[in-house]
Amino acid sequence: MLTADRMIAAGIMLMSLYFMWHAQELPIGWVGATGGPGGGAFPFWLxxxxxxxAGGILVRSFRDTPANTGPFFDPETLSWIIAVIIALTTTVALMPWLGAYIALPLFLFWYLKIFGKHGWVLTLLLSLGTPVFLFxxxxxxxxxxLPKGITQPLFVPLYAMFF
Incomplete structure (x- = not known):
């Protein structure tokens, strides 16, 4: 478990450095007097x-005594992780055809109602509210x-209202 913590923390730190490096291709600071933050500000600071x-996790892994020295994933947890990875991969693969506003609610519905067994109110609120918020x-x-896929014609009236 301790080795896995260290490997994941180091991997996240490397990815973060890579993302910061690429974020610097866009302005990170304030653009103009009233222009706001540059396009690279959010990715860089995030x-x-x-x-x-991740650095804190790495330091803590060397400093503290681990509470759990068993396997990092038990078989049941690993099967859940694989199911979510497959669902996320399917969602991303469907976005060019169905669009983000169909693929994301389908994933949220599956994740909340079928996988998580949450109630209908929460499932419908998040599955339908998230695309509206994202828009x-x-x-x-x-x-x-965002990618629209087959829903592109439905957005023409909305674009006329907001642009």
Missing amino acids: SLVMFAC FFFEVTLKIL
Whole structure:
């Protein structure tokens, strides 16, 4: 378990360094007097926080005595992780065809209702509310278009309202 903690922490630190390196291709600081943060600001600072958190885990793994020295994953946990990885991979693969606004609610429905066995209210609230939030956050506020796939024609009236 301790070796796995150290390996994962080191891997996250390496990924964070890679992300920070690529984020510097865009401006990280403030752009203009009223322009706001540059395009690389969020990825850079998020990666820096990830690096610091993983560094804390790495330091703690050398300093503290481990509470659990058993296997990192038991077979049941490993099967759950594999199921979620398959579902996420399927979601990403479906995005070009179905679009983010169909693929993400399908994943959320599966994850919450079928995999997590949560109630209908929470499942429907998150499965239907998340795409609405993502539309307003990314497309209206940040002007970042998410993949639409077959739903592209449905967005023409919304674009006319907001752009």
